Amino acid sequence: MGSKFGSIHIRAEEIVEEISMLQTTLEEIQISKRSPGWISIYSDSLQWGTTFLAAKKLSKDIHFPVMSVEYFDDDVLEIHLLQAGKKITSLIQGAALEGYGLRRKRPQAEKLKEVVSISMNAKELDWVCKELDLWDLCEYLQIQFNLPFRPETIVNELPVHKTPWNSSTSPQPKGKNKEKKYEADFLRPGSLTMAMVTKDQELYTWGSKSYGVLGDDSIKNRNKPAKILDHIVEVAMGSYSAYAINDKGDLIGWGEHSPHGTPTPQKLLLQGVKDIGVKSRDAYFLQNSGKLYSYGRTWNSDDFVLLRDEVRSIHVTAYDAFAISNSGELYGFGKNAYDQLGKITDGKSDCILKNVKIVDSDGYSVHAITDNGDLYVWRNEQGRGLSPELPRKEFEQVVQAVQAHHFVYAVTENGDLYAWGGSGAHISDSYYEERYAPTKLLENVKKIAKTTFRIFVLFQTGELCSFFLDHDQPGEDGYYTMKHASPLYRLGEGNRTIVGDKEAIEWLQKTRFHMKKTDLDFIPESHLEHIRIQDIVTTSSEIYAIDESGIVWVVGTSAFMSMKKPVRVRVQEA
Numbered sequence: 001m002g003s004k005f006g007s008i009h010i011r012a013e014e015i016v017e018e019i020s021m022l023q024t025t026l027e028e029i030q031i032s033k034r035s036p037g038w039i040s041i042y043s044d045s046l047q048w049g050t051t052f053l054a055a056k057k058l059s060k061d062i063h064f065p066v067m068s069v070e071y072f073d074d075d076v077l078e079i080h081l082l083q084a085g086k087k088i089t090s091l092i093q094g095a096a097l098e099g100y101g102l103r104r105k106r107p108q109a110e111k112l113k114e115v116v117s118i119s120m121n122a123k124e125l126d127w128v129c130k131e132l133d134l135w136d137l138c139e140y141l142q143i144q145f146n147l148p149f150r151p152e153t154i155v156n157e158l159p160v161h162k163t164p165w166n167s168s169t170s171p172q173p174k175g176k177n178k179e180k181k182y183e184a185d186f187l188r189p190g191s192l193t194m195a196m197v198t199k200d201q202e203l204y205t206w207g208s209k210s211y212g213v214l215g216d217d218s219i220k221n222r223n224k225p226a227k228i229l230d231h232i233v234e235v236a237m238g239s240y241s242a243y244a245i246n247d248k249g250d251l252i253g254w255g256e257h258s259p260h261g262t263p264t265p266q267k268l269l270l271q272g273v274k275d276i277g278v279k280s281r282d283a284y285f286l287q288n289s290g291k292l293y294s295y296g297r298t299w300n301s302d303d304f305v306l307l308r309d310e311v312r313s314i315h316v317t318a319y320d321a322f323a324i325s326n327s328g329e330l331y332g333f334g335k336n337a338y339d340q341l342g343k344i345t346d347g348k349s350d351c352i353l354k355n356v357k358i359v360d361s362d363g364y365s366v367h368a369i370t371d372n373g374d375l376y377v378w379r380n381e382q383g384r385g386l387s388p389e390l391p392r393k394e395f396e397q398v399v400q401a402v403q404a405h406h407f408v409y410a411v412t413e414n415g416d417l418y419a420w421g422g423s424g425a426h427i428s429d430s431y432y433e434e435r436y437a438p439t440k441l442l443e444n445v446k447k448i449a450k451t452t453f454r455i456f457v458l459f460q461t462g463e464l465c466s467f468f469l470d471h472d473q474p475g476e477d478g479y480y481t482m483k484h485a486s487p488l489y490r491l492g493e494g495n496r497t498i499v500g501d502k503e504a505i506e507w508l509q510k511t512r513f514h515m516k517k518t519d520l521d522f523i524p525e526s527h528l529e530h531i532r533i534q535d536i537v538t539t540s541s542e543i544y545a546i547d548e549s550g551i552v553w554v555v556g557t558s559a560f561m562s563m564k565k566p567v568r569v570r571v572q573e574a
Contacts, residue, residue: 004048005046006046006047008051008054021057026046028044030043030151035145035148038147048078051069055067060085065115066083074221075095076094091106093105095207095208109122118144118145120144121165128163133223136161179570182550182571183549183551185198185199189237190207190238190242190539192239193237193242194207195237197232204228205222205228207222211255212255213238214263215255224571225569228265229265231246231247238255241255242278243278243285244276251285252266253268253283257296257297258295272288273288277315279316279321280296282298284307284323286313290310290311291308292323293306293307294333307323308325312325328355330354330356331350332344333348342390352391353370355372356370367408373396373412375394394420394438398411399412407421416443419441433498434497449537454466454468455467455469457524458545462531464526464527465525528553531553532547534547534548542556554566
C-alpha cells in the first residue's frame with residue numbers, strides 16, 4: 001500500500017482565529033509557519049475524502065485563500081484552491097481515477113498567480129501532470145509552492161525532477177522524445193499490473209508498484225512500460241509476486257511473497273518449468289515432466305510443494321487454481337471458499353470432471369469445456385441457501401466462455417456468440433428469477449473478454465466491439481434503454497421465463513416491464529475501427545489490445561459504463 005495523507009494550507013502571514021474551529025472536528029492538529037506566506041495545518045484526521053470538506057468549511061469563515069491537499073495510496077492526488085467557500089482551481093491526477101469516480105483535472109496557472117501569487121509555466125504544468133509519476137508530481141508541486149504537504153517533509157531536500165524547461169535541453173513538445181519500437185508477442189495481466197513480452201523476448205511491466213511485483217525496485221506506481229528482463233518466454237503477474245521463464249528454462253521470481261521476498265528478479269531452484277500461474281499469495285509451476293509444484297501461504301511451507309504428477313496443463317485465475325491431468329481429469333487447489341472445488345482435502349480436490357480441455361472461474365462460478373466441446377457450469381449457491389452445484393452440461397460445440405453477473409457468454413466452433421442465464425432478487429420475503437434461454441448475439445467471433453460493466457468481442461476480421469452486460473435494471477426514469485438493459489433483454493421477450501413467488505412476479509410486472517422500444521436495438525459499440533486487433537486481455541481496471549503490427553493499446557477502463565478514446569502504449573528508449 002502507498003502513502004495516505006491530507007493537509008490544509010492558508011495563504012496568510014499570521015495564524016487566524018478561525019483555525020480553532022477545526023479542533024472540534026480534528027484530532028491533535030499541528031499548526032506550522034515553516035513556509036513564508038503559508039499557515040499549514042496537519043492532522044492524522046485529515047485524509048482523502050475529509051480534507052477538502054474541512055478546508056471548504058474553513059474557507060467560508062475567513063477571507064484568505066485556502067488550499068487542501070489529499071494523497072491516497074499512490075492512486076489519487078487532489079489539490080483544491082478555495083476562496084470564500086468556492087473552488088478557484090483544482091488538480092486531480094492519478095492512474096486509477098475512474099475507479100474512484102473522479103475525472104482528471106489540471107490547475108490553471110493564471111488562477112494560481114492571481115489568487116496566491118505563485119507563478120508557474122502553464123506548459124510545464126501541463127507537461128508534469130502528463131509525464132511525472134504521482135509521487136514525483138507531488139514532490140514537484142511542493143517545490144513550486146515552497147510548501148511541505150506533510151509535516152515531516154523538508155522542501156529543500158526534495159529531489160528536483162527534470163523537465164524540458166529546467167534542463168539544459170531545449171523544450172520539446174510531448175511525443176517528440178525518442179520512442180523505442182517494439183512488437184508485442186503477448187500480454188499477461190495481473191490484478192493492477194500488466195506484463196508484455198515482445199517478439200525479441202524482452203519483458204516489460206507497468207502498473208501498481210505494490211509488493212514489488214513490477215520487478216524494478218519501484219517505490220511508486222508506474223504507468224509506462226519499463227524493461228525488466230531479456231530472453232523471456234513466459235510470465236505470470238500476481239498481486240503479491242510474479243514469475244517468469246527464460247529461454248533456457250530457468251524460473252525467475254520477484255515480489256514480497258516470492259521465495260526470495262525481494263522486488264528484484266532472482267533465479268529460483270526449481271528447474272524445467274514450462275507453465276506458471278499466480279493467484280493471491282499462491283503460485284503454481286508445471287514442469288516438463290508433468291509434475292505440478294506450488295509455493296505460497298495455502299501450503300504453509302517455505303519450499304516448493306509437490307501437488308500432483310502426470311499433469312497436462314494448469315489454469316490459474318484470480319480466485320482458483322486447476323490442473324488437468326494427462327487423461328483429462330480436472331482437479332482443483334486452494335481454500336475452496338465457495339465449495340466450487342467440490343470435496344477437498346488439505347487444499348487438494350478429488351476429480352471434479354473428466355475429459356476436460358479448458359477451465360475458468362470468476363470466484364463464484366466455474367465452467368469447463370471438454371475435449372468434444374461440451375460446456376459444463378457449476379455455481380456457488382450459498383447465497384440462496386442451496387447445496388453446491390455439481391458440474392452441469394449447458395451447451396455444445398464451445399471453444400471459449402466467460403461468466404458475468406449470472407450470465408454465460410459462449411463462443412462456438414463456428415464463431416457464434418451465445419448468451420444465457422438468469423438474474424433474481426428478493427422483494428420483501430418473496431423471490432423471483434428471470435431466466436433466459438441460449439440466444440445468439442453475434443457471428444464470426446474470435447474471442448470474448450469481460451470487465452465490470454462490459455463484454456468485449458474480438459471478431460475474426462480483427463474488429464473490436466463491446467456491449468453493456470449489467471443486470472436488467474431500468475434507468476432512473478423507470479424505462480429500459482440501451483444503457484440499462486442487457487443484450488438478452490433487448491433481443492425480445494421470447495427467450496425469457498420468470499419463476500418465483502407470486503408477489504414478487506406481480507411487483508416485477510408492474511415496475512420493470514417498461515420499455516422504450518426504439519432505444520432497445522442491440523447495437524454493440526465499436527472500438528479502434530480502423531485497426532485490426534489480434535488479441536485482447538483485461539486487468540481489474542483496464543482493457544488492452546494488441547494490433548496486427550504488435551502495438552499495444554489501452555482500449556478503455558472497466559470502471560465506468562462509458563468508454564474513452566483508446567490510447568497507444570509507448571515505450572521510451574532507456
